[in-house]
Amino acid sequence: MARGIRDKVAILGMGCSRFGERWDCGPEDLMIEAFNEAIADAGIAASQIEAAWFGVCLEENNVGKTAVPLAQALRLPRIAATRVENACATGTEALRGAAYAVASGAYDIVLALGVEKLKDTGYGGLPVRTRGVNNDLWLPNATAPGAFAQLASAYAAKHHVDMADLKRAMAHVSVKSHANGALNPKAHLRNRITEEDVLKAMMIAEPLGLYDCCGVSDGAACAIVTTPEIARRLRPDIETVTIKALEVSVSNGEEAGFSNWDGAHIATARTAAARAYASARVDNPRTQIQMAEVHDCFSITEAVLMEDLGFSESGRVIYDVLDGVFDRDGALPVQPDGGLKCFGHPIGASGLRMIYEIYQQIHGRAGERQLPRVDLGLTQNLGGHPHQNVCAISIVGRLGA
Amino acid sequence: MNNSQDIHGVLSTSRYLPRLRLERSAIFAEHRWMAQGLKSVAKGRRTIANWDEDSVTMAVEAARALLADLPDIKPVELTLASTTLPFVERINAGIVASALGLGNELAVRDVASSARAAFTEFVSALRHAVPGHRVVLAAERRVARPASTQEMIFGDGAAGVLIGSGPAIATFVASHSVQADFVDHFRESGSNYDYGWEERWVRDEGYMKIATGAIASCLAAAGIAASDIAHFAMPAPLSRVNDAVAKRAGIRPETVVPTDFESIGDLGGAQPLAMLDSALRAAAPGALILVVAFGSGCDALLLRRTEQPIAKRVTDDGKSEASYMKYLSFTGQVTLEWGMRSEIDNKTALTAAWRECTKISHFEGGCCSSCGTVQFPRSRLCVNPECRAQDTQEAKSLANLPARVLSHTSDWLAYSPCPPFQFGHIDFEGGGRVLMEFADTDPDELQVGLPLRMVFRIKDFDSKRGFRRYFWKATPARGQ
Numbered sequence: 001m002a003r004g005i006r007d008k009v010a011i012l013g014m015g016c017s018r019f020g021e022r023w024d025c026g027p028e029d030l031m032i033e034a035f036n037e038a039i040a041d042a043g044i045a046a047s048q049i050e051a052a053w054f055g056v057c058l059e060e061n062n063v064g065k066t067a068v069p070l071a072q073a074l075r076l077p078r079i080a081a082t083r084v085e086n087a088c089a090t091g092t093e094a095l096r097g098a099a100y101a102v103a104s105g106a107y108d109i110v111l112a113l114g115v116e117k118l119k120d121t122g123y124g125g126l127p128v129r130t131r132g133v134n135n136d137l138w139l140p141n142a143t144a145p146g147a148f149a150q151l152a153s154a155y156a157a158k159h160h161v162d163m164a165d166l167k168r169a170m171a172h173v174s175v176k177s178h179a180n181g182a183l184n185p186k187a188h189l190r191n192r193i194t195e196e197d198v199l200k201a202m203m204i205a206e207p208l209g210l211y212d213c214c215g216v217s218d219g220a221a222c223a224i225v226t227t228p229e230i231a232r233r234l235r236p237d238i239e240t241v242t243i244k245a246l247e248v249s250v251s252n253g254e255e256a257g258f259s260n261w262d263g264a265h266i267a268t269a270r271t272a273a274a275r276a277y278a279s280a281r282v283d284n285p286r287t288q289i290q291m292a293e294v295h296d297c298f299s300i301t302e303a304v305l306m307e308d309l310g311f312s313e314s315g316r317v318i319y320d321v322l323d324g325v326f327d328r329d330g331a332l333p334v335q336p337d338g339g340l341k342c343f344g345h346p347i348g349a350s351g352l353r354m355i356y357e358i359y360q361q362i363h364g365r366a367g368e369r370q371l372p373r374v375d376l377g378l379t380q381n382l383g384g385h386p387h388q389n390v391c392a393i394s395i396v397g398r399l400g401a
Numbered sequence: 402m403n404n405s406q407d408i409h410g411v412l413s414t415s416r417y418l419p420r421l422r423l424e425r426s427a428i429f430a431e432h433r434w435m436a437q438g439l440k441s442v443a444k445g446r447r448t449i450a451n452w453d454e455d456s457v458t459m460a461v462e463a464a465r466a467l468l469a470d471l472p473d474i475k476p477v478e479l480t481l482a483s484t485t486l487p488f489v490e491r492i493n494a495g496i497v498a499s500a501l502g503l504g505n506e507l508a509v510r511d512v513a514s515s516a517r518a519a520f521t522e523f524v525s526a527l528r529h530a531v532p533g534h535r536v537v538l539a540a541e542r543r544v545a546r547p548a549s550t551q552e553m554i555f556g557d558g559a560a561g562v563l564i565g566s567g568p569a570i571a572t573f574v575a576s577h578s579v580q581a582d583f584v585d586h587f588r589e590s591g592s593n594y595d596y597g598w599e600e601r602w603v604r605d606e607g608y609m610k611i612a613t614g615a616i617a618s619c620l621a622a623a624g625i626a627a628s629d630i631a632h633f634a635m636p637a638p639l640s641r642v643n644d645a646v647a648k649r650a651g652i653r654p655e656t657v658v659p660t661d662f663e664s665i666g667d668l669g670g671a672q673p674l675a676m677l678d679s680a681l682r683a684a685a686p687g688a689l690i691l692v693v694a695f696g697s698g699c700d701a702l703l704l705r706r707t708e709q710p711i712a713k714r715v716t717d718d719g720k721s722e723a724s725y726m727k728y729l730s731f732t733g734q735v736t737l738e739w740g741m742r743s744e745i746d747n748k749t750a751l752t753a754a755w756r757e758c759t760k761i762s763h764f765e766g767g768c769c770s771s772c773g774t775v776q777f778p779r780s781r782l783c784v785n786p787e788c789r790a791q792d793t794q795e796a797k798s799l800a801n802l803p804a805r806v807l808s809h810t811s812d813w814l815a816y817s818p819c820p821p822f823q824f825g826h827i828d829f830e831g832g833g834r835v836l837m838e839f840a841d842t843d844p845d846e847l848q849v850g851l852p853l854r855m856v857f858r859i860k861d862f863d864s865k866r867g868f869r870r871y872f873w874k875a876t877p878a879r880g881q
Contacts, residue, residue: 133750146812157849
């Protein structure tokens with residue numbers, strides 16, 4: 001009988017580069033920046049790492065295929081290394097591969113590292129690319145904002161809410177993330193904005209304006225994981241942080257091609273959340289989880305995810321957002337680090353960056369944005385579009401929490 | 402079946418006009434500095450194809466209208482006539498037949514080279530009563546040099562006619578064809594623009610002699626007096642040349658069928674069939690209709706309207722377009738800065754395109770014979786999670802099914818030759834959900850629940866290789 005991953009794997013060290021338009025850095029520089037921080041945090045030598053998982057999404061834009069770029073950048077001593085890709089959920093997938101390898105008993109200490117060098121395209125937004133020869137024959141050439149904007153139209157229609165009210169709540173989501181990002185020295189966007197700025201911004205994909213969209217960034221993040229026993233032995237001086245749940249749910253074409261999806265929520269997020277809560281023994285996420293980092297690629301995504309993750313009742317997220325529930329001083333802070341919106345979104349690194357923030361908060365290292373006390377934090381990392389995606393959820397917390 | 406249901410003749414006619422109507426005043430405004438003379442033709446508006454329409458897609462729409470009320474007919478031949486076919490090698494009529502889902506058991510052919518090409522085909526099919534139903538389509542998207550008279554008078558559009566035995570709306574009386582290498586205008590293979598000779602000469606030596614001669618011979622063959630003609634349909638790419646020909650031939654002036662110059666323009670090869678469509682809808686039972694097509698010679702055809710009723714044409718005034726620059730861009734006459742997103746390589750894997758042929762051309766999905774779920778694309782396993790049956794899906798086209806918007810956006814980031822790029826999830830009546838592009842949709846028009854119908858359009862251009870791929874798009878079902 002499978003018993004899940006809870007408390008079987010500990011995070012020994014983490015690192016995260018500064019995110020942003022890192023014009024002067026290549027992927028190698030970003031990887032080294034994140035890795036140096038993690039290896040120092042773990043207090044081990046690089047030679048103690050037995051295997052590695054490497055997350056890159058748009059390899060054609062930066063490092064190319066295979067895990068060789070990681071092994072080469074870090075001069076890993078010919079250990080096993082695997083490249084993983086699951087769209088924007090790639091970072092969490094890298095950690096999942098690493099964590100399950102430790103949980104299996106095959107290795108003691110492994111590395112998960114995600115990197116993305118996006119700002120070598122010459123234009124704003126994510127790179128345009130083929131969706132495969134068959135899909136290109138019929139699928140619309142949707143951009144990410146266009147695909148996620150669909151959520152807003154369907155949500156407003158389903159819950160009979162005025163688009164203006166929904167847009168106000170979406171604006172609040174972005175204002176909150178900018179306020180948090182301003183306190184984060186590693187964040188891509190550190191400016192504060194107002195609701196008026198959001199509502200008056202240039203339209204990208206109706207109803208999403210510029211400030212409803214996250215940054216497109218360069219960056220890297222990594223984690224060194226081991227067993228809780230080894231973690232306690234190597235770092236008896238600090239609290240042991242363990243993985244409580246690490247779940248992935250993948251669309252099978254039902255949302256896109258069957259009529260049982262309302263277009264107003266992320267079906268995989270509900271499935272992955274249910275499994276993650278079961279694994280972490282959480283029955284009331286709104287009270288048992290102290291912070292969340294979700295995939296706020298767009299303001300509307302964060303909004304509907306609050307319902308999918310059980311933080312808001314169905315149809316109530318507008319009120320919760322406007323009441324400040326998810327603000328940094330609210331009942332359940334979401335994106336205390338600024339999120340994809342402001343910390344930035346180097347695709348392969350994002351899932352690990354989310355976990356990095358929980359890890360920093362638990363250890364009390366979050367500086368100006370430090371939350372009172374975090375025992376359990378949740379990350380939700382989404383690859384693809386609302387109707388067809390990969391949803392990865394992790395719950396991370398203090399050992400025993 | 403009584404006799405009136407089984408007559409060889411014209412079974413239906415149709416006309417398709419693109420929605421966009423370019424204001425001629427907008428054209429003139431850009432040229433008045435150097436071409437004051439255009440003022441005399443700068444009246445009203447002309448049809449222009451949207452960026453994703455060409456002679457193939459417009460022919461598909463004309464054919465769908467043609468066959469709408471006769472769904473059981475399986476044509477044995479489909480002919481597409483145009484001087485603006487997108488492919489020089491690759492049967493364009495075959496793209497149309499595939500989009501219509503006519504199957505493989507028919508002959509398809511393209512004809513070209515003159516504004517009367519379609520009409521010649523039509524006359525030939527009509528006068529020889531051979532078994533089977535024949536579709537003749539004509540479509541034009543002619544591009545004229547900026548500031549030319551042709552730019553003002555041309556219109557984009559298509560028309561069609563279905564010939565065979567059945568409930569005919571008109572029957573053959575007589576015809577006469579004349580060949581003449583009379584070069585009033587020409588266009589060399591590979592060049593974009595016509596070169597034309599003086600209009601007065603074209604009128605006097607061409608229409609007034611060749612056309613009137615063909616008319617006289619046709620009437621003589623039928624033993625009909627010109628004064629008995631009830632409807633005289635002849636395109637008039639030169640102003641009022643149809644009136645002059647009628648007068649010379651002794652045809653009553655009130656019988657001249659309007660050319661719709663002020664609201665549409667001249668549809669080139671599609672114009673004779675489009676005017677036939679107008680004439681038949683206006684004609685009383687028993688009325689004689691004379692249709693004349695001129696171009697490198699002349700065809701004159703005399704028809705008699707039967708008692709078979711014809712549905713009234715749905716009038717659609719289209720949508721006014723005042724941007725001449727947009728027209729220049731749509732027709733590739735000006736290259737605008739579209740940004741790096743437009744650099745995407747739209748290479749088509751022809752192997753995959755053939756494998757997916759019916760899916761792409763006729764919007765063929767699957768209907769699960771086990772649970773009845775309609776799905777697109779058709780797949781090996783049913784999408785219904787309660788079913789999951791394997792290899793149970795029967796082919797089902799979504800092309801003619803009504804649908805509604807589930808979600809939508811107008812995307813200003815994505816590259817589109819006509820921003821914003823509009824797309825969304827749509828639900829078909831009776832099941833089936835597809836993420837689709839919208840065509841001919843106003844930015845503020847989209848809303849959840851909006852009724853839609855499907856249209857066959859250009860999906861992408863591959864400018865590197867000179868290829869274009871087609872797929873279906875959703876358009877608001879207006880006035881239906």
